[in-house]
Amino acid sequence: MPHVTTGTRGEQHPPRDGRRWGVGAGLGLLVVGAALGFGELAAGLLRVTSPVVTVGDALVDNSPQFLMSWAIALFGTADKAVLVIGVLIVLILSGAALGVVASRRPVAGYVGLGLFTAVGLAAVALRRADDLGAATAVVVGGVAGTVALALLLRSLGPAPSRAQGSGPDAEPKHETDTDRAAEAGSEKDTEPNRGPRARGDAPGVPQAGPDAGPGRRGFVLTAAGVLAASGTAGALGRTLPSLLGGAGTGIQLALPAPASPLPALPSGVDLGVPGLAPFTTPNTDFYRIDTALTVPRPDPARWTLRVHGMVDRPFEIDMNELLSRDLVEADITLACVSNQVGGDLVGNTRWLGFPLADLLREAGVRSGADQILSTSSDGWTCGTPTEVVMDGRDALLAVGMGGEPLPHEHGYPARMVVPGLYGFVSATKWVTDIKLTRFADEQAYWAQRGWGVRAPIKTMSRIDVPSPLGRVESGEVVLAGVAWAQHTGVAGVEVRVDDGDWWEAELAEVPGIDTWVQWVAETTVGPGNHAVEVRATDATGFTQPSERVDPIPDGATGWHRIRFTAT
Ligand SMILES: Nc1nc2c(c(=O)[nH]1)N[C@H]1C(S)=C(S)[C@@H](COP(=O)(O)O)O[C@H]1N2
Numbered sequence: 065m066p067h068v069t070t071g072t073r074g075e076q077h078p079p080r081d082g083r084r085w086g087v088g089a090g091l092g093l094l095v096v097g098a099a100l101g102f103g104e105l106a107a108g109l110l111r112v113t114s115p116v117v118t119v120g121d122a123l124v125d126n127s128p129q130f131l132m133s134w135a136i137a138l139f140g141t142a143d144k145a146v147l148v149i150g151v152l153i154v155l156i157l158s159g160a161a162l163g164v165v166a167s168r169r170p171v172a173g174y175v176g177l178g179l180f181t182a183v184g185l186a187a188v189a190l191r192r193a194d195d196l197g198a199a200t201a202v203v204v205g206g207v208a209g210t211v212a213l214a215l216l217l218r219s220l221g222p223a224p225s226r227a228q229g230s231g232p233d234a235e236p237k238h239e240t241d242t243d244r245a246a247e248a249g250s251e252k253d254t255e256p257n258r259g260p261r262a263r264g265d266a267p268g269v270p271q272a273g274p275d276a277g278p279g280r281r282g283f284v285l286t287a288a289g290v291l292a293a294s295g296t297a298g299a300l301g302r303t304l305p306s307l308l309g310g311a312g313t314g315i316q317l318a319l320p321a322p323a324s325p326l327p328a329l330p331s332g333v334d335l336g337v338p339g340l341a342p343f344t345t346p347n348t349d350f351y352r353i354d355t356a357l358t359v360p361r362p363d364p365a366r367w368t369l370r371v372h373g374m375v376d377r378p379f380e381i382d383m384n385e386l387l388s389r390d391l392v393e394a395d396i397t398l399a400c401v402s403n404q405v406g407g408d409l410v411g412n413t414r415w416l417g418f419p420l421a422d423l424l425r426e427a428g429v430r431s432g433a434d435q436i437l438s439t440s441s442d443g444w445t446c447g448t449p450t451e452v453v454m455d456g457r458d459a460l461l462a463v464g465m466g467g468e469p470l471p472h473e474h475g476y477p478a479r480m481v482v483p484g485l486y487g488f489v490s491a492t493k494w495v496t497d498i499k500l501t502r503f504a505d506e507q508a509y510w511a512q513r514g515w516g517v518r519a520p521i522k523t524m525s526r527i528d529v530p531s532p533l534g535r536v537e538s539g540e541v542v543l544a545g546v547a548w549a550q551h552t553g554v555a556g557v558e559v560r561v562d563d564g565d566w567w568e569a570e571l572a573e574v575p576g577i578d579t580w581v582q583w584v585a586e587t588t589v590g591p592g593n594h595a596v597e598v599r600a601t602d603a604t605g606f607t608q609p610s611e612r613v614d615p616i617p618d619g620a621t622g623w624h625r626i627r628f629t630a631t
Pocket residue numbers: 350351352353354355356398399400401440441444473474475486487488491492493494
């Protein structure tokens with residue numbers, strides 16, 4: 065229903081109505097862009113999580129388990145990208161809607177921005193990390209959105225006159241900064257009166273009058289200004305942390321040599337079979353699993369680890385002090401509880417760090433403190449059985465892996481690693497807090513979501529060669545893979561082809577009982593389709609069961625079976 069036009073430019077109503085929608089949507093996108101851009105700038109200056117990421121994180125943390133599992137199953141490790149894109153799509157759609165509404169009823173626009181801000185603040189409240197700074201970034205974004213809305217509405221002129229052909233026909237172009245981050249809005253319209261030309265853009269004060277707004281040119285200019293300002297703010301916010309140097313720019317830790325270095329790996333750890341996972345996983349290939357949407361980058365210069373809770377002598381240790389300690393090395397294979405049979409969420413490397421047990425002994429663990437509750441800089445929590453860490457195994461507060469400082473993705477500047485336990489109950493990255501407590505008193509992140517509490521890594525084996533559904537030449541065929549039974553050791557690996565008899569594979573060397581082991585076997589097959597199966601037996605004589613069990617709550621079981629074709 066076209067508006068009554070009092071002006072007479074002889075334009076058709078329907079196009080104008082469509083155009084007004086377009087202008088409104090564009091205006092809304094600019095407003096959201098301003099909120100995102102300035103929210104990003106504030107986050108960059110304060111070195112806190114950006115508002116959009118905070119919202120995404122809160123969504124991750126608070127989605128029901130089934131949704132999480134569904135997302136992980138559907139998108140795999142791309143689930144984070146999908147989530148961020150989803151948040152942005154919602155922002156773009158609601159921004160456009162907000163603009164359409166606001167261009168007719170300014171008050172509704174300001175209320176909408178207030179809702180955006182409230183969502184952002186709620187997300188901050190749901191997270192534990194950098195509360196005040198993150199909230200400030202949200203509010204800054206909200207204020208910026210409000211200012212942008214007021215400026216744009218003013219340039220459009222008061223509502224009634226807008227229908228008079230004073231509206232622009234140019235649709236503001238796309239935001240470049242909507243793909244940054246920030247949920248935004250402001251509680252109140254903090255819009256001050258703006259100079260002599262300021263007119264009735266205040267909520268609920270529509271003014272009539274033929275030349276009420278600066279008109280189309282004014283709008284386009286204002287839009288361009290808002291766009292440029294938000295784009296610049298967003299870009300600055302993104303680059304500031306690294307420009308400012310120091311925090312999170314890169315890896316500046318110079319790792320000391322270990323006080324007690326391990327001997328070089330035996331040469332026989334690698335069988336050198338093409339296609340077989342190397343014994344040592346390069347850092348760049350190491351699987352990454354965490355709930356963080358953006359990789360946390362704690363500044364090692366400001367990093368501290370607090371050890372407290374049920375201890376006699378709580379203390380804090382900083383990076384200088386940690387690095388001045390006698391560091392040790394350990395070869396440990398880390399595995400994710402979500403790893404499916406045959407999956408690749410497992411990797412092996414040489415870690416450098418300080419023994420966790422020594423650290424806890426300094427604090428003096430009180431009896432009854434059966435849980436080590438560790439927290440990362442981004443608020444993720446992990447519960448590890450105290451007795452496991454204290455039983456003499458090489459549980460580490462690690463600062464290095466693969467001969468380098470931990471990469472950011474793997475917990476720089478410090479993380480935990482406990483041989484024999486799945487990562488979700490042991491391997492806290494970006495760790496900043498260790499609290500001794502009771503399992504009965506406090507639950508960690510995944511435990512709250514129905515996953516296991518004590519989760520030793522299950523004995524497992526995998527076929528890497530031939531590749532699943534791969535083609536090989538008939539005749540002599542090489543079968544190879546890896547097997548693991550951390551902190552117990554693999555005693556044997558058996559294979560069978562086409563459901564025939566099991567036979568023993570040959571095992572490579574290992575430096576200890578905390579790593580995986582490569583295995584290889586040879587057989588002869590004729591042309592056609594074949595199936596290979598593998599199973600490992602650990603040093604206690606326990607053979608992994610054939611029964612297929614899902615990863616949740618404490619790890620998958622079953623024999624890995626692949627098919628290949630011989631030609
Ligand atoms: N801070 C933090 N640490 C974390 C996680 C996390 O979500 N946040 N995930 C854990 C899980 S489930 C696993 S399997 C390991 C994976 O470590 P990686 O990414 O270095 O391979 O990290 C653990 N440490």
